[in-house]
Amino acid sequence: MKDRRFFDFLHRQIPVFLALSLLPGLGYLFLGWLNGVFVPAFVWYLLVIAASLWGYRLYRDYDFEAMSEQRRDRWYRQCSWFFYAFFALWTLIFLLYVGQAAHKLHYIAIFTEIGASVVASSLLASDRRLYRPTLFILMVPLIVYFFLIGEWYGYVLTIFACTLTWVLLYAAGSSNELLMKAHHQATHDALTALYNRQYFVEHLQKRMNSLSESGGFSYLLLIDLDHFKTVNDSLGHDIGDRLLQDVVARLRQQVSADDVVARLGGDEFIITGGDCADRAACERAALDLSERLLARLKETYVVDKHHLYISASIGVSIISRRGANAGTFIKEADIAMYEVKAQGRDGVFMFNEDMAARVESRLEIERLLHFALPNDEISLDYQPQLDRAGRIVGVEALARWNNATLGAVAPAQFIPVAEQTGLIVELGKYILERAFMTLREWHEAGIELEQFSINISMRQFTHHDFEAQVRELVQRHLDAQLRSKLVFEITESIVAEDINRVIEIMQRLTATLGIRFSMDDFGTGYSSLSYLTRLPLDELKIDRAFVCTLGRQEEGPAMVATILNMADVLKLKIVAEGVETAQQLDFLMRHGCTVFQGYYYSAPLPKDRFVEFFRSRN
Template identity: 55%
Template structure:
C-alpha cells in the first residue's frame, strides 16, 4: 500500500465483505442445524459477527480528510487485521465442515473456500500486502486437504489447487501492477517523477480539510527558475529538460520524505511541508528552509559539458485555519513568487496581508478597467516636444484613466494590467483612433506640428489584426501629408520576438508613411545589430538616465553613448523627462535633437494643448506650463 487514495477503495470493500460473510454464513448455521453440527456453526458465526462489527467500526471511523499520516497508518493496520481475520474465519469453517463427509458438507466447504479465494483476489487486488497472504491463508489448507485424502485423485486435486493458487496470485499481481502503473502515470510528472499539479491539489485539499479540525499549520513553497526560457532558447529543450530533472533531483534530496513535492508545469515546482502546531514556527521554518534550498538550487549545473548557473524566485504561503480552496492558496504563493521576481528575482517573498491588499487592489483595478472605455473614463494627454531652439515641434500622446472612485490611476499600474489581461488591444486601438482624430482636427484648425508620437505596446504590435487596424484608421482619418507626422513608439521589449517578423511588420506600416521610434532606449534588450537591422527613425533617451544628469557620471556617459550611436546610425534623438536647465544644457551640448519634460510643459489636455500652441506660435522663450496631469 503506497498511496492514500487506495485507502478509500479498500474502505468501500469493508461493507461488501461483511455482507458476503454474514449472509452466506447463515447457510452454514442452517446446514449445521439440519445435520447436527449447529454448535460449531453458531460459535463460528458469532465470531464472524464480532469481526464484522470491528469492520463496521473501521468503516465508520474512516475520515481521510481529517486523518493525519500516523492515524491513517494506524487505521490501515487495523483494516489489514480485519481482512486477515474475516478470511481466516472462512478457512476455519472450511476446516470444521471439510470432515463432514457423511452429510456431504465437505463439498460445500470446498466450494466456499474456492469462492472466498476468488473474492479475495478481486476485492484486495489494489494491495499486494493483503491479497498475497490472504490467498495463502485460503488456498494452502485446501491444498493440504486434497493431499491428505491419500488417493490419486486427491494428489491431482492438490496439484490443481496449487496451480489455481498460482493463477490467482499471477492475475492479482498483474492487475495490481497495472493499477499502480496507471495511478502513478496519472499522478506523477513524466519528466521529473515528481507529483503533478492534479495530485498536489487533491492532496492539499485533504490537508486543508484536516487542519480545520487540528488547528495545525503547513506552508507551501512555489519555486520558479529565473530566466529558464533562455536555456531552452539558446541550448535547446533537451538541455532544458535535463536541467529540470537535475533541479527536481536536488529538491528531492534536500526535502527527503517529509515533504510533498510537485512540478506544476514548465519550470515551476511546489513543496508542501509537514504540519506544525504554531503559525510563527511554521513561517520561520519556511524561511530558513527556503534560504537553504535557494542556495542548493544556485549551485552550478554541469549538463553535457555546459556549465549553467541558475537562480530561483520563491513564494511562500502559510495554510492554516482559513477554509479556502487549495488553488487559492497556490495562487497566493504564486503572487508572492511573482513579487520576488518583480523585486529583482533570486529572492524569497512570504505572502502577507499587505501583499494581499495590493493584489486585491490590482484585481479591482482590473475589474474596473474592463468598463473604463464604456464609461468614457479614458482620456488622452499630449506632452509637447521642443527642438534645440525651444520651439514646440510635436507632442507625445499619453493616456490617463480617471475613475470616479479611484481618481486618476497611474498608467504604470493600469497599462501593465491591460497588457496582462489582453485589454491592451482594445485600449490601444481606442487610443490610436482618438489620436488620429485629434491630429486630423488639428490639421484642419491650422495647428501644425512636425511629429505626433503614439505609444504602441508589444502585445498590440504583434496582434494578428494590428496592421489591418492601422491601415483602416489611416484611410479613415489621415491623408498622405498628415500620416507622415505619425511616429509609433515601441519599447526594447519588442526584441523578444523574431527579428525578421519585427522588420516585416514595421515595413508594412512604414509603407503607409508612419515612422518608428525606439522608446526607453538603453534599459532593455537593444544591441548594435538590432539598431542596424530595424527600420527605426528615432531613439528616445530614457528618463531614468536624464534624471541623474549632474549627479551620476555613469548615466551621463550612457547618454552621450546613446546620442553618439544615434548619430552614427543617422537617427533623430529625443530626451524625455527633462526637468531642469542643467539637464537641457547637457543634452543640447551633446547634440540631442528633441526634448520633452516638465521643464518645458506637462502633459496637456486637447484644448489646453491647442491654447498652448496658439500662445507660443511664432517661437520665443519657453514658459514652463504646470497643468495637473
Template identity: 50%
Template sequence: MMNRYSTYTLKKHIPLMTALSLLPGLAYIGLAWLHGIVMPALGWYGLMLLVSLWGWFLYKGYKPEQMNTADLKSWYTRLMVFFYIIFALWSLIFILYANETESKMHYIAIFTQLGAAVVASAILIADKRLFLPVLAILMLPLVVYFSLIGEWYGYVLAIFSMILWGVLFYASDNSYQMLQKNYYQAQHDALTGLFNRRYFVDYMDQLIKRVHYSNKFAYILLIDLDYFKTINDTLGHEIGDKVLIEVASRIKEFCGSNHVISRLGGDEFTIVSEEFEYREHCREISYTFAQKLLQRLKEPYLIDRHHLYLSASIGVNGIGRTSSEARHFIKEADIAMYEAKAQGRDGIIVFNEALAKRVEYHLELERKLYFALEHNEIDLRYQPQMNQDRQLVGCEVLVRWKNDKFGFIPPSEFIGIAEKTGLIIELGQYIIEEAFKTLKRWEEQGIVLEQFSVNLSVRQFFHVDFLGQVEALVEKYLTEDTRKKVIFEVTETIMIEDMYKIIAIMNKLRRIGIAFSMDDFGTGYSSLSSLRQMPIEELKIDRSFVNHINKYESDRLMISTILAMAKIFNLTTVAEGVESEEQFKFLKSKGCEVFQGFYFSKALEQKAFETFYLNNREQHHFEIGE
C-alpha cells in the first residue's frame, strides 16, 4: 500500500541509487577497456545514463503540494518502474560479463550482482512491492548461472545463493514490517485506527499548498459528540471507548475512500474532503454531506446491551486560498463547531465572515476585559425591588462595563467571557466587595433596605477561596444586622453540580447570616426535590415568563404554579422584568411579594439609587399622611 512515508523515503534514494550505479559503472568501463571488451560496458553505461537522467527528472518532479492523489499515484508508479529498470540493468551487465572467464571479469560481475542485491534489500525496504521483485531480478540470474556451471561446487553456490536470497528477503521484510508498524503507530490513533492529530495537521499543510497551487477547494468537518462525558461518567470509560470505536467505524463506512478521517483526541473527529473545482459546489456538498453524516451518527447504538442515543455538533469550513496555515482553517472549523454547541448542539454550522467577526469581537472583548478592573471600567448598578405597596424594600446589584472603544457592554456579553477565562473569580470578588462597601455606606446614611441581592456565578461559587473571601469581606464591612440583608443569587445551572457540596457551602454562608435566592427559576434544572433540599429563602421568576403574561396562557399558568410552589416551601418570591401595570397587577393577584423591572426603575448608579430611595420614602409617607 502506498503511503506518504514510503513515497518520500524512496524519493530520497533516487540520487543515492543513481550515484551507486554511475560511479561503479565507470569502474566497469575501465576494467572492460583493460581487457579489450569495452563495447558491452559502454552500451550498458549509456542506458544507465538515460535511466539516471529520468530518475533525476522524477526526483525534481516530486512536488506533493502540487500533486493530487491521482498525480501522486502516477508519479509513484513511474518511480517503481525506475527502480525496476535500474536494477534490471545491473542484471544485464552481469549477464553480459558472466562468461568472461578468461579476463576474470566474471568475478567482477558476480560480486557486483551480489552488491546490487544487498543495496536493493537495504534501500527498498519502504515498499514490499519493490524489494520482493527486485531481489528476484538480481538473485535469480545468480542461481541460474551457478546451476549451469555443471560442477558440484556450482550446485553448492546455487544453493548458497538461494539461501542468501532468502536471508536478504527475510531481513528486508522484517525491516519493512517494523517500519510500517512504527509509521502506523506514529500516524494513527491507537483506539479507533483513524489517523491522529499529528498526521491530520501534516496532511492539512500539504493540502493547503496543493489547493493554493491548483486553485481548487476542499472542506473540513470538525465533529464533537454531544454529552459524551455523560456516557463515560455513568457507564464507564470501557463503554465510552467502545462507543468511540463504533462512531469511528460509522464515519469510515460513510466517508468511503474519498476523505481523510482522523481523531484529534477525546470525542473529537475531523474529516477532510477531496478537492473541488468550484467554491460554491464545495460549500453545497460539504453541508449536505454533514447533514447525512449527522443522521448516521444519531442512529441508535447497541453497546454491551446498552441502547445509547448520541448526537453531534459539526463545524464546517472551506479550504481555499484565504490562508496558507493549517491552524487557521482548523481554528475556524473549531469556532463553527462551538457555535453549533452554543445554539443547542445536534447541529451544523458553516464558518462564515459574520461568525468570524463575532468571534473576533469576543476575542477583543476578552483582551480588554483582562484590564477592565485595572482601568476602573467596571461599575455597579442597583435595580430597585418593590413590594406589593410599591414601597422600595431592596435592590439587586448589577455589574456594568464601560470601555473606551466599545462603550457600554452588556453583562450578557462579557460575563460569559469572564466565566470561560476564569476572570469571573477576580471580577466576582470585586463585585462583592464593592457591593458590601455600598451597603455599609447606605446603612451609615440611614438608607435602610430589607434585602440586598448579589449575583454569583457557578464557577465563583465553587472556587477554593470563595468561602474564605466572603467571610473576610463580611467581617470587614458588615455588621450583624446588615449581613442578614445580603442575598446571594445563584442560577439553576448550579444544580448540575454535586448537590451535597452545594448544600454544604450554602449552610456555611448561612451561618454567618447570608441568605440564598434561586435566580431565573423555571428555565433550567430545578425540581421539587432540589427545592426541598437546598437551603434557599427566595425564588426569582425569570423575566421570560413575565414578558409574555399578556400573550401566552402557558406562561400565566407557569407563574401561578411557581408562586404556588414557593408558598408550599415558604419561600419569598421576586418577579424580575416587570414592565407594565398589567404585569404588576397579575403578579400581585397571584401572591408575588417583590417586584423589579423597568416599570418601577432601571438599574441606577449609586447616587441615583439614593435619590430614588428618598423620593420613594417621601411619596410613601405622603400617601400614608393623606
C-alpha cells in the first residue's frame, strides 16, 4: 500500500512520536531524580533526544514529488528503524523502572508499556511490517515480567497480557485490512482490476524522478479501442464490459512483469515499460510492444456467442528526465494517439518534436483566435471565377487572418481550429455579413456578377441558429436580385451529418431565399452518387488536387474527365479550382468545363484590387 497517502501518513506520525518522546520523557527524568535513578534516566533521555534528532531529519528530508522510488524506499527503511528505536527506548525505560518496586515506579513502568503498545497498534496499523514487531518488542518484556512474579496473580496477569497482545494484534490487523481494501478501491478500476488513473499518475511521477537520477528512458503507451462505442450501443454495456475484460487479459499476456498497466477510463488503457539505457533502445521496445498489442487485440473475440472484431490506436511517448510532470507525457501520448485516429485508426504513432511544435502552434492559434474578431483581424479576399470567354462571372470569398503576433495565418491552419473550438459559428456569421455587404456595395458600384460564393463550415451549417442568422443578414443587406446570386459552398463531410436534416435546411434556404449550393473539393471526401442525387446542388467544384495532376500523372486526366462527364449527366454546373497553367485550362475546356478559378487568372484579391481587376477584364 505504498502510495502517496501511505508515505504522507508516516510522515505526519513523526512529529507525533517526537512529542510523545520528548515531553513525557521529561517526566520520567524528574521521577528518576526523585527516586535515585537519575543517571540512568538521564542517559535514556539523551538517547531519546538523539532519536528525536534522527526523526526530525527524516521529517525534513521527505519530499514525495521530488523523491525517486529508490530514495523513497531508503526513506521508508530509515523511518521504520526510527519507529523501532522509538519503541525500544520505551521498553528500555520499562526495564529500568520496573525494578524500582520500593518507590512504586514499577506501576508507572507497566502503564507506560501498555500505553506504548496501544499507541503502536493505533498509529502504525497501516503497515504490518511496523506494528507486528513493535507490539512484540513492547509486550513480550511485560509478559515475562508478570510471569516471573511467581505468584498466582502474576500468572493471571500473564494471561491477561497475552490476551491484550492478541487483541492489539487483531485490532491492528482489522484496521490494516480495512485500509488495504480502501486503498485497493481507491487505486484500482472495479471492472478490470487494473490500476486507475489516480494511481498511474502517481506511479508515473515516481518513474520520472527515478529516470531523472539514473539518466535512463522509459516509454508510455496510450491505447484507445477503435469503435468500441459501437459494441456498447448495439449489444449493450454487459457485452461491452466483458469485451473490456477480455482486452485486459490480452494486454496482461503481452506485457512484462516490469510494465504497469492501468485503465484511464472508458476504453482507454495506458502502459509504462521498464527502464532503458538509451532512447533508441526505448523506442524500439515501445514500437515492438505496440505492434504485438495491435496484432493480439485484433484477433476475434467471442463474447456470449457474439463474434466481435475491434482494433486499437496506440500513441507512444518516451519518458525521460525532461518532463515537468506526469501529465506532460500522458498528454503527449494522447496527442500521438489522436494522430493515429486522424490517419484511419488501427496503428501506432510516436510523439516527436515536430508534433510538439505543431501542437504548440495550434494552441497559440487557438488562444489568439479568440481575439481575432474583437481586434478586427479577420478580412476577406476574393478570387475571380471566369467563363470560357475569359469574363469574370463570379467570385469566391475567402477568409484571411492577419495577427500581430503570428502574422498572416493560412485558412488551412485557423479554420480547422475554429471548427474544433466552435469559434467557427461566430466567425462564420461575421464572414457572411462582410460578404453580403461587399456584394451590395459592388452592385451599387455597377459590378455585376452571376454568382457570389461563400464557404460554409459543416459545424456552422448544422448549428441550431444558422438559418435564422442567414435570414436576418439577408433581409438586412440584400434584395431579391442579390440573394439569387449567393452560392453556399459546402464540403463532402456534410454526408457525415444527419443527411435528412441537411437536405431540409438546403431546400428551405433555396425555396425561401433563392440561395444555391455548390459541392466544394469534390472527390476528396465522402464521394457518393447516391448523395449527389439526393442533395439539392447546383454546382460541383473540381478540387485543385485533381486539377494539378493534369499533364503530370496518367490517372489525373481520366479522373477529371469522369467528374466532368458525371456533372453533365447530373445537369450540374462545374467549376475547376486551382487552374494554374495553360495546359490545365486547355484540357478542362476541351472536356466541357465552363467556369475556371485559379492563379492562372488571379490570386485571391482584397476588395479594392478585385474591383480594379474586374474593370480591367470586363
